Amino acid sequence: MPADPEIARSFYQNWLLALGKEAGFRGAKVDVTGQARQRGGVYRVLRFTVQARATLEKLTEFLYKFYSVDRLHQIRTLSIKPTAGSSDLELTLVIEALSLPDGEPSEPPAAGRLAEYDQYTTAIANRNLFAPHKPAPPPAEKPPAEPGPPKFDPGKYAYLTAIVGVNGRPEVWVISRTSGEKLKLHEGDSFSVGELRGKVIQINRRDAEIEFDGDRGRWLVSMGDNLSDAVKLPDG
Structure with missing residues (x-):
């Protein structure tokens, strides 16, 4: 902004009018408010x-272009009022700009610090500023997954089918009815049928x-019973 406050006022006033026209403001009026205030002999506030x-949407465009230029200015207050039967808004903006001792009346370069304009219109222009706030609904919980078929365990179909003596040693026979596998076990032998694992302690x-x-603990399996139906023996 130019150092001379009168030139600075006229220059910035015309710039605001042009910006409002470019953004689609209707009936725009820009007034200079009060006298330029000098701060520390370094700059003036207009x-x-x-x-x-x-x-x-047009207000969003104005704000985007206002903050897209590299200029020492800011919007101090923004008043928005709805108008009956129209999508138009009544706008009042109070803006401050700085006039520097070595300033020149030229167009400033783009600031290059804002996101794409479409992101602002999506976030702002499609909202109803005067509707009651409605918090976003919580994310819907995913329904629990359908349980799959139960896992097949051959151990549930293992039966103690016989107790015999072989060479003076007792022996138990365990048969899996699903696979036909037959286990001939002595005391101290370990075995595995499906997910069922154990050790024969006493026959x-x-x-x-x-x-x-x-x-x-120890479990008691009677002849002819399923191993899964074993009865737990008391400790000791």
Whole structure:
């Protein structure tokens, strides 16, 4: 801005009028408010009041172009009032600009610090400024996934089918009815059928005592029973 306050006022006033016209303001009027205020002998503060009518989209365009130039100015207050039966808004902007001792009346370069204009119109121009605020609904929870078919475990179909003596040693037979696999086990033998794992601890005449992995106690399986139906024996 020029150093001479009168030249600076006239120059900036015309610039605001041209900017309002370019943005689509209607009935725009720019008044100089008060006297230039000198600050520390370094610069002067000039104040202007802009009054106009425009849609929210046109106001967004004005603000975007206002802040897109590299100039020492700012909007101090912005008053927006709706008009009945119209999308127009009544606008009043109070703007301050600085006049520097070595300033020149020339067009400033673009500031280059703003995002693309379309991002501002999407975020601002499509809103109703005077409607009650409605918080965004919480994100919908995803419905729980449908449970899949139960995992098949051959161990649930393993049965103790016989207790025999072989060379003076007791032996239990465990058969998986799904695969036909037959296990012939002695005391101390470990076994695995599907996800069922254990160890034969003691073989009696009509049943066997087994320790299953993950459980320190003993379980009693009677002849003809499913291993999954074993009965836990009391500790000790």
